[in-house]
Amino acid sequence: MHEMIKGSNVALAALSENTGSVIASLSWVSPTGEGDADVSVLLLDGNGKVRSDDDFYFYNNPVAADGSVQLLGKTPTESGDEDRISFDLTAVPSVIDRIVVAASRYEGAGFGELEDLKVTLADGGGESLLGFAIDDAGTESAFIFGELYRRGAEWKFRAVGQGYDTGLAGLASDFGVDIEDDAGAEQALSGTEGGDQADTAVPAPAAEREPQVTPGLVPSPRPPADEGGSRKAARPRTAKKKVTVPRVARKSLADNESWKQARLFPVSVLKSDRDREMRATSVLLSVMAQVPEFGRRLTAAFGAPSGRMETFTEVSLPHGDTPRRPDGVIRVERAGKLWTALVETKTNGNSLKPEQVKAYADIAARRGYEAVITLSNDVALEGSPLVDVKIDGRRKHKVALRHLSWAEVTHQAQMLIRHEGVGDKAHAWLLQELLYYLRHENSGCHGFQNMGAAWVPVRNGIDDETLCQGDPRALDVVESWERLIRQICLSLGGELGQKVLPVQRAKRGADPKARRGRLADQLCLDGRLHAELRIEGAPGILVISADLRTGKLRTSIEIPAPEQGYPLSWAKRLIRRLAEAPADLHIETLVEGEAGGPRGTLERLRPEPADMLPKNNDTPVTGFRLSLFKGMGSSRGNAESGFIRSVDDAVHRFYTAVVVHLDRPAPRQVSARYAPN
Template sequence: MREMVKGSNVPLSALSENVASVIVSLGWGSPTGEGDADVSVLLLDANGKVRSDTDFYFYNNPVAADGSVQLLGKTPAADGSEDRISFDLTAVPSEVDRIVVAASRYEGARFGELEGVKLSLADGGGDELLRFAIDDADSVSAIIFGELYRRGEEWKFRAVGQGYDTGLAGLATDFGVDIEDDAAAEEAQDNAGIDDQADTTTPASTDVPTPQGALGAVPAPRRPDDEVEPRKPTTRPRTAKKKVTLPKAAKKTLAENESWKEARLFPVSVLKSDRDREMRATSVLLSVMAQVPEFGRRLTAAFGAPAGRMETFTEVTLPHGDSPRRPDGVIRVERAGKLWTVLVETKTNGNALKAEQVQAYMDIAARRGYEAVITLSNDVALEGSPLVEVRIDGRRKHKVALWHLSWAEVAHQAQMLIRHEGVGNAAHAWLLQELLHYLQHENSGCHGFQNMGPAWVPVRNGIDDETLCQGDPRALEVVESWERLIRQVCLRLGGELGQKVLPVQRAKRGNDPKALRDRLADQLCLDGKLQAELRIEGTPGVLAISADLRTGKLRTSIQIPAPEQGYPLAWAKRLVRRLTEAPADLHIETLIEGETGGPRGTLERLRPEPADMLPKGNGAQIEGFRLSLFKGMGSSRGNAESGFIRSVDDAVHRFYSTVVVHLDGATPRRASSEGGTMTG
């Protein structure tokens, strides 16, 4: 891997033979886990300007019509999050000379508040080719991380690291994008009576641009120089797009009684064996992917698939020595006469992937020139820890990538599209709704991560009788299962809310995920607790989860800072008023500067006397308040989803829906596209 410095450049062909398509990842983290930014891409001609405003790609214009650019969305990383962009360099128009990759912050935020700001670039096989760390971001609100540019017939990369004080609007204007105020554009459009050109409902992201740190306007198409007569107003790129989403409230049924069951496109009542479940689930999923382009593209873009015509197949027979192999599915995408092909291996009902099967498919894919193998199961992959170990023959020039999807990720992407972001037409929305119903049915076997593993009960027993020692490999197994569970909780909650929900990884820069898990396993042996934090878009703080295996109690909590102005008694009264609909057993603790604990009590007790939340001593500085709910955690185990997993899921959903939604900054917002997977 090549480490780049500011101003350096390198030909992509010198790093890999597989650079027809590449994925660029922009990463960052913050001490609080709350810092974020938005990526953008500009296609420039030989004069260093965009050819038109459609050459500007950002969170609400994420895909190029020719498939050359695809914003894949954010995924959690060890020390923050990564925002990825897929480039099909073979599809970039010949008149495009440079591709600028940038990111911006919004609402006055600056890159100097983040840490670990970096760019990395991977080839079509997923191998990381180069990395560029930006250490001097300072007070800028937008940064050009780097650029891809042509030299003859080959593409090169240059590390730029140039900052802008004027945010993304200033950066885009410098490259010829015609910026126009969003509100003014809507008013002009309304006056013209063009009601069908834009959806005036909630934008796809409420990070709607402000003058600094985000695009403060919407680019409008420019008129050709040789045009004299005024044209009829053209449709403009909008931050709000009109798409079909299903209503959240179900229509009143016409059935006479509850015994009448609605006919389903994908029935699940006849599924008896694991083999039946695997075959049905694979066929249902691949069929919907082929019929709903938005959904198929969403699931494959992160794996390097081009934008093109997709066809899917099941139970395909492929030669492999003396015994032909039959992968569960095949996905093929055609673009410009070229084929992108992946083999699919599916497991349901908690069954584990078999290394021998996956290895055989990797070997077949390598011999036949296929691009990848995708495994799909209830399990959730962890960063830096593959579910299946396979051997890679270094003598082969053709490299095959191995990717993993969990059923929870599939359901998350379907829910994001049909409930929050919208799809192209009503038929596509209905198909996705039928798929989601199938995945969530108890007979489908596609429920996601279901079991804490064989080490769960021995570890709990060892904590109870204080015989669990540091270094016990079973503690590490439990920590890994806990991380999988937390990632799945994020997917489920994010799908319901339509917002980004990501696990917070409070790791020091440069620490690998395995070392972090080792430390967490040692901590579990010492204090008997599993802990995690979730960052939910639009909330005033981080949602913390603690599972105390000694007491059998789950604690969900959020810490909110004290207001910058006003009086403590007014703060306490206002907080109690906002929590009118919260559970009576909600614990409220006042956080005092320099002290380990302050006044505390239940909401039921504090409602009539908010002043009881205030410290008695003079001069005590209130830093904030911690709100907590406690509940018992389940302990059952088996092939079905365990009671512990259900209790964690329920605790997080209850805490968010009854407590967090009442706090300042917790207004639900519709999330921008998060294409790709949320793998670990």
Template sequence: MVKGSNVSLAALSENVGSVIVSLSWGSPTGEGDADVSVLLLDANGKVRSDADFCFYNHPVAADGSVQLLGKTPTADGSEDRISFDLTAVPSEVDRIVVAASRYGSARFVELDGVKLSLADGSGEELVRFAIDDADSVSAIIFGELYRRGEDWKFRAVGQGYDTGLAGLATDFGVDIEDDAAVEEVRNKAAIDDQADTTAPASANEPKPHGTLEAFPAPRRPDDEVQPRKPTARPRTAKKKVTLPKAAKKTLAENESWKEARLFPVSALKSDRDRETRATSVLLSVMAQAPEFGRRLTAAFGAPAGRMETFTEVTLPHSDTPRRPDGVIRVERAGKLWTALVETKTNGNALKVDQVQAYMDIAARRAYEAVITLSNDVALEGSPLVDVKIDGRRKHKVALWHLSWAEVAHQAQMLIRHEGVGNAAHAWLLKELLHYLQHENSGCHGFQNMGPAWVPVRNGIDDETLCQGDSRALEVVESWERLIRQVCLRLGGELGQKVLPVHPARRGTDPKALRGRVADQLCLDGKLQAELRIEGTPGVLAISADLRIGKLRTSIEIPAPEQGYPLAWAKRLVRRLAEAPADLHIETLIEGETSGPRGTLERLRPEPADMLPKQNGTQIAGFRLSLVKSMGNSRGNAESGFIRSVDDAVHRFYTAVVIHLEGATPRRAPSKEGATG
């Protein structure tokens, strides 16, 4: 589409009751990002209330018609997806605006490949709109969905805003809270509170605002109307997320007592037992905790509605009935959305014939989707199961994949950071998370580097691995799966966005990129990756040197714009007071490959040793690194490579990165729901 054009969705597909809109972008540095937002407008072009503004602090509409699904990495940046259930949009809503904004002083002109795409309920892309003239604006309206009679149409807009998310929202009638004013009030309140604790108060002096009385306030008469607490206005600043508090002290007499669990794992003896139990546990929690069930199914085009889940369902298929592991059904306005579920646990791979049979059954019975669930992680442009689609069938079935790591990530985000509807839902999700993370559940996520791992390491050791070897490509694919899982786990713990950085040019084919990385692995014996963690001052780099069996985690932080180099060095050493003594610090010099370096233990008494000896030398920044031995086995055993990478990233973030200036995460959604 071109700017200003429009199209009827019904003319493009019969399955447009629910659609997925994706906004994507990239940047030369791999660090550029933006946040999506949606506004539901009436016939006057204004929101009915502040609740019609969906953004990072309010990601789901109350009626379920809009849900922000979050970011997924792409070959050259990231993609933000939004689920729209058009059948649930209130009749008073005439138009839906889809926009994105950048944070702080960032502008869209710094991003590449800014575009929008729209897919129907089966996942088929219907519309694509590229914004090639993104100027120095901080917010852009990408497009809008609007009614024409009983149908919905889409218009490509591409309008920029200089005033960011707050200005855009204000133009459509949203009452934005002024964050600077809020911070001023909070600071003043903190000063007042401190004065209250230090200055004695006269007995006759009125109590300061906020001071608790020593006796309860008089009860109001029943017929007296109490003033309503004013509704909080949307805040465009992101609230800092905090990790959960320590667990309460146990009442058990000794450590041998085990807490009773809703989902026990001790009786699981076989892979079949694990698959059956895992499917039933997951589907039951999805049905009973709507926030969680909706979060998982919205990404697959499911509407917002009443969900029921089933296991061990028998369905006819030729001469032999088939029994998918599970079925998900969502009812909305008398219409049903149905997905078949095929589950694998441990290292078991999905079977092509099974998935193909379920796709055929779903097509014949007009079901909407087949969802596969396993410990494997899907890669962009490389499906886990290659099924054949009969183009003669009018009804289209979408094939989706979930990894157990993604399921655990979404549960973590809800119960540890964002909050859910009530305490019972939080408890259910905690029980689910405990089950998934138990060593006997078989749901540990990606846990095996594959059969090519040992031959490739041997080939690197004896220098016999040649470029073009297909086994090197298999290892690169496994490495990419591992990095995606590391991002999910770390992001779930921190409550922040953690995405792999792909230093690729726009339009680069993911398979071709993996081929080049595999050739490089054959040359230097290294697997490398970079993680972009929201709120950190740089990119966290990981390098696995298979020649020497070492893992290096590092981050480069830029030099401050003001001050003196010696003050920078001293300040950095002070901030790293709790960091490991073997942390390597290297000074980065403008125009040179390296500068002075040393361990934190040696530099603590003499920070000046970090500075170059030549006068006038420009310091670009500092590189902080930790090196550890990596596991040898291909699996997730105690000595395994996968576990050593996971541990190295976690240790580096918690011991080093979190202490750096600028490592405070940007404010995340604030909810008052129960968090357990």
């Protein structure tokens, strides 16, 4: 990968032959685990200005109509997450000279509070092209990471690293985006034209979304008609209406409660693993082709353009003396160009076969396909591929090997159908049928469900204290634990409609295998598995700890003490907020300079909140730790008594019974509002 310094530039064609589409990834690390930023993109003409508001892409306007720009959102990484942006450079209008890639923070937060700021660029095959690290960030609340620009017929990238103290509003103003004051923005929110209020108001960015509408960047009301009666150029509505399936239960017309509702994708006839694989592949690929929003979400991260998608199953491709039959093929056409991927599917916990995947990679390279996509119940980890396939580096055409888990497919479908909505009712119904199929016990698409063969020996070794550091079985358990945590993030995030990401407290760029090795050695010493989840809108980090010695799971969260008021008022308010929480909830008061303060169960503390306070009134209270304990399953699988089921149940119970009752952090607000030219 080509490492750049501030102010340097490089031609993309010099780095790869596959730069018609590229993906920019902006990343940073928050020492507290809670800091974040939002990305934005501006398309500039020869004058260095946006042509109109349509050239400004941010959290409320994430996709270009022509497919040239798409904000893909955040993806978990080893040290947190990264924000990715897909560019189809072949679709960028010829009048556009530059594409600015930036990010912004809120409420006075500066980029100097974050670490390891970096932008990387990958080609359409997923090959990393370049990287630019920013090491001089200070109080700036907005930053231009870099820019793509034309030089003749080719595209180049420049490492910029320029900061703005005036945030997103100041950055946008510099490039010709008009910023409206608060009064004008409030008028826009209230709806100047009758009946347009629901269409004009837009949601806040993902990191601050609440049930009610919160102030954010919003477009002005549509302009009035001119003297001739025609309306001036309509301003875009960044929050278009979406169709979601109603959750209201409908009365059944069935004569008998045992009758089963007819389904588009039946599962009762599936008898073998081969039947499940064929049915699952056909069901998924057909819905991807018919619901563009869904198909795009699953393929955009792999470098596929936004275009017309066709999908095929049980295709036959020549390979030596014996033709190969991959489970499926995906083809996307955009502006006369074709992006194609082979699909290999496994269900019911079956493992991918390296020799099979390698054969498909060879076929894809010979036929000019861009990717081979594997799909199974397993969850891929960074630095630990599911299948060890060596690609022939001498081949001119490079093929990207990508993996999807069935849990991720379910998550994306759930986000669309339950929270974000899709374009029409037919698409909503198709996604609902897909979700029903994926969740059926006979589909075989249930996600990661087995801790592996090393689970029982490791637990026994911890019990009898015979497990030694360096034992490879401990590393297997740590990897399975990480896969489980990533799947729980997908599951909980899909239910909440919010981002849920694992917190990896390791320096960016650290070897993930070395990190897991250290965790495996720690497991041998103390017999504990530990994980942290950052949930959008939650007041703190949710911590999961599995003690294999005692067989107990602990889920907990630390909430800071309010900045104003008195400790007794804080304690009483917390008890009131937890009125519906479980009686066995443990509450521990955190005090400054000591290992811990008073603690007790909610049942005991309800009558006497003052018991939560230290006896020495001069001891500062810094916060409270809330914990629930639960016995964990012993079996390695996902049966009712299994460890995986017990961890999943513990996390969901803790969130729904405790976290939802806590005060949310104040939402970020942008004082200036976006107004079109």
